[in-house]
């Protein structure tokens with residue numbers, strides 16, 4: 486957090502300080518060791534949450550399996566995965582609401598594995614607003630401070646500051662029943678922030694809201710985070726939500742980490758077929774069927790090690806071009822079955838021989854210019870794809886045009 490923003494929100498260092506031996510850096514309290522690491526010019530970045538080798542069984546069911554990841558101080562990170570992938574279990578373990586079978590949790594550098602919930606310094610926001618129905622908004626937000634024995638004037642000042650921050654200044658006297666779902670979640674967030682937690686944990690915070698409010702709150706959360714920079718880890722099963730809000734995403738499936746990285750990197754360079762499919766639409770096609778259409782060096786030369794006969798190409802709908810003539814690029818011959826305008830893009834449903842469905846998305850302007858119609862025989866060419874070789878267990882990105890360009894420069898195989 487910069488000095489300017491901390492003054493702007495009133496979340497200043499002096500009042501946030503939980504102890505003399507800690508200092509504040511980009512949203513997290515740091516021990517002297519971590520503070521040194523966070524100084525400008527330092528190689529190591531401060532880590533606010535560190536999960537090491539976490540495993541958890543419910544009966545004989547392995548819900549979380551050797552999960553490790555780090556959250557840098559001041560970042561907003563998503564735990565993304567399908568239902569049952571272990572997201573909530575991990576979040577609850579970090580909060581201290583659940584005990585892991587093995588592994589450890591470090592918060593701002595200190596081992597918190599054995600600490601009770603109240604001593605971890607975490608703020609928690611649940612999917613279903615856990616506001617007290619009989620308390621006003623002001624009392625709800627101030628609740629955590631009251632039980633910690635903070636003085637009344639200080640609680641009042643802090644609640645006003647947070648009401649300003651969440652832009653609900655005029656709502657202090659209302660009861661939860663007099664608020665919309667979105668407003669209740671903003672209050673829940675203010676309540677979690679009130680005791681100045683080291684880290685904020687959010688479990689599907691917008692899951693119970695309708696799509697439009699959800700959309701608005703995502704943007705709101707990101708802006709709020711940019712203002713206060715409190716280290717936040719939030720659980721979602723919604724890929725779009727994770728993309729819109731987070732700095733980093735931890736993708737989970739079956740209780741295991743699949744990949745960790747910034748949203749765009751995961752999208753462009755997924756580590757495996759699961760991540761490729763979970764983070765957006767993808768066509769899966771036999772790589773071998775490109776051989777016949779390949780110009781110059783075929784797909785077997787695009788990778789360091791030639792992929793097996795049954796390797797598959799994973800191609801995003803917007804990474805495909807469609808032509809009425811062959812034009813020197815590798816292609817799949819295809820037939821257009823349906824053309825569906827979808828606002829800014831047009832979706833083409835095609836079929837390649839012998840019987841593979843294929844989806845392409847073209848920008849609206851481009852599809853107008855080309856003038857395709859259902860029933861047209863066309864050539865489909867990938868710009869970028871991932872080759873999945875089950876036998877080798879490898880999943881490798883290929884920039885097709887580049888691979889082809891290099892092959893042409895070589896002059897080989899033409």
Ligand SMILES: Nc1ncnc2c1ncn2[C@@H]1O[C@H](COP(=O)(O)OP(=O)(O)OP(=O)(O)O)[C@@H](O)[C@H]1O
Pocket residue numbers: 543544548566567568569570571572573574575722
């Ligand atoms: N208390 C429990 N007892 C038994 N099994 C549980 C318990 N809590 C969770 N599980 C199981 O552990 C697995 C992981 O659950 P978890 O809630 O962590 O997943 P999740 O990814 O958060 O799912 P969702 O998005 O549906 O909330 C699920 O299969 C779930 O049924």
